[in-house]
Amino acid sequence: MLVFCISMFIDAAGVSATFLMTAPIGEDLHIALANQAWILGSYSLAFAATLLFAGRLADLFPPNIVYTIGFFGLGVFYLIISFMTNDYAFYILRAISGLFAVLTVPSSINMIIQMYPEPEEQAKKLGLFGMSGALANTIALVLAGAFVTASWRWYFRFIAIVVIPFSVGAWFLMPRTKAVAEDIKGSEKWKRMDLVGVFIMISMLVCFILAFTQAPLEGWNKPIFIAPIVISAVLLPVFIIWEHRMPHGYSLLPHNIWSLPNIFPLIIQASAPFLWFATYQLRMASYFQDALHNSAIISAVKLLPMGITALVVGILTQVFPWLITRPRYVQPIASLFAFAGSMILAYSNGGKGHDYWRWVFPSEIVGTIGGMIVFIGMNTTLIQAFPLEFAGVGGSFANVIFQIGGIIGIAVQTALISTGDGQIDDWKGTQNGYFFSGGWILATGLIFVLWYRQSKMPVHAGGTVAV
Incomplete structure (x- = not known):
């Protein structure tokens, strides 16, 4: 569990730490401002687009092997990245590191489900795994801020120093878990990888992510947004039809995915937490530095209460597992807390001076309590809605x-920021952004209840969900 949680922490940190490192990396590698979005986007796009394929690999092949290859490869490429001086080489290697990082998520989930079949214990362990990712969203900012004072390169070297020994140790210490498709012959496994479905899914997600990452920079009426979003919209029914035509057990997603228990409210609610945390942290990290002229490390420390609160909430979910296992009313109340955090922040006017303690600090505490739950x-719940033979894919889907x-x-x-007066210290556009994120998580909580x-x-007697 320790190794699983470390890998989840580092995977999530690969995104959140970049919030603070984008400017120094761009300056060091002479990357134009318009292209700096790819410092984060190259990793995120590769990671998100291949999640389902990685889940399929973890279901068809021994997950401990998939995990070790991914974790070790991530460490090696982080070390190589730390010596890069060319911007295009940096983008490519960041994308490759994302491809290795993605192998660790579904394989970890697969092994957790196999190792802890009892439902309540399984929920607690999945909660612990998820907590490590949420902690990375804040603590990685502090780590990145500390290393940026010397050089962004030392952050990547530090991660490599941690990852490579742990990945080698994991190979020897982790239990030799079997693939859920252990009895299937090798040639048959290749057929069950659904490579056509994987290609369609990756193409669809790449176009979708490309559209939404470039639109705020280039414009929502420009071809860079319209063309990819239209292509992704066309590929979605193509993917659904292809998956439906595949024989049972050969498709990337279960045929009955839309009849899985509570799948609609689970998907809607699952769209909210990353949206809430990402919009809160990315904008405030930038605002503290650009408008209030705080250093990177001070900006990270100002966001540290979110990490401490996340840790406390994570521990409470282990002590009181009903916070996870009885979500119908817990989730809407948590959504209400996150909404309250957004509203407090929206009216903080940026938290200048003592206003940080009056407005931003309580918004971090209240909002993080809700967002973490x-x-x-x-x-946990979305993963447990999938049958055991799709354990890895279930984790990837979530x-x-x-x-x-x-x-x-x-x-x-990013688009709403322009609704203000356009000045760097203007709060109106940022306020509108928090109205949006708070309203979204409140709406998903209402749909959920x-x-x-x-x-x-x-659940089955063995602890897996009955479908």
């Missing part, structure tokens, strides 16, 4: 929903 609850929510949130927030039914979540 939503994230851990959805990371993370795809998380990532898409975060991407849409950042894109909409109306549609979710605990009685639809029966």
Whole structure:
């Protein structure tokens, strides 16, 4: 579990730490401002687009092998990245590191489900796994801020120093878990990888992510947004039809995915936590530095209460597992907390001087309590809604929903910033962004309480969800 949580932390940190490192990396590698979005986007796009394929690999091949290859490869490429001096080489290597990082998520989830079949214990362990990712969203900012004072390159070297020994140790210490498709012959496994479905899914997600990452920079009426979003919209029914035509057990997603217990409210609610955290942290990290002229490390420290609160909430979910296992009313209340955090922040006017303690600090505490419970609850419940033979894909599917929510949130927030007067210290546009993120998580919580039914979540004696 320690190794699983470390890999989840580092995977999430690959995104959040970049919030603070984008400017120094861009300056060092002479990257134009318009292209700096790819410092983050090259990793995020590769990671999100291949999540489902990685989940399929973890179901068809021994997950401990998939995990070790991914974790070790991530460490090696982080080390190589730390010596890069060319911007295009940096983008390519960041994307490759994302391809290795993505292998660790579904394989970890697969092994957790196999190692802890009892439902309540399984929920607690999945909650612990999810908590490590949520902690990375804040603590990685502090780590990045500390290393940026010397050089951004030392952040990547530090991660490599941690990852490579742990990945080698994991190979020897982790239990030799079997693939859920252990009895299938090698040639048959290749057929069950559904490479055509994987290609369609990756193409669809790449176009979707490209559209929403470039639209705020280039414009929502420009071909760079319209063409990819139209292509992704066309590929969605193509993917659905292809998956439906595949024989049972050969498709990337289960044929009955839309009849899985509570799948609609779970997907809607799962779109909210990354959206809430990403919009809160990315904008405030930038605002503290650009408008209030705080250093990177001070900006990170100002966001540290979110990390401490996330840790406390994560511990409480272990002590009180009903926070995860009884989500119908817990989730809407958590959504209300996150909404309150957004509203407090929206009226903070940026938290200048003592206003940080009056407005921003309480908004971090209140909002993070809600956001963390939503994230851990959805990371657990959505995975448990999938049958055992799709355990890895279930974990990947949950993370795809998380990532898409975060991407849409950042894109909409970036667009709303321009609704102010355009000055760097203007708060009106930022305020509108927090109205959006708060309203979104409140709406998903309302949908959840109306549609979710605990009685639809029966389990087998072994602890897996009955479908």
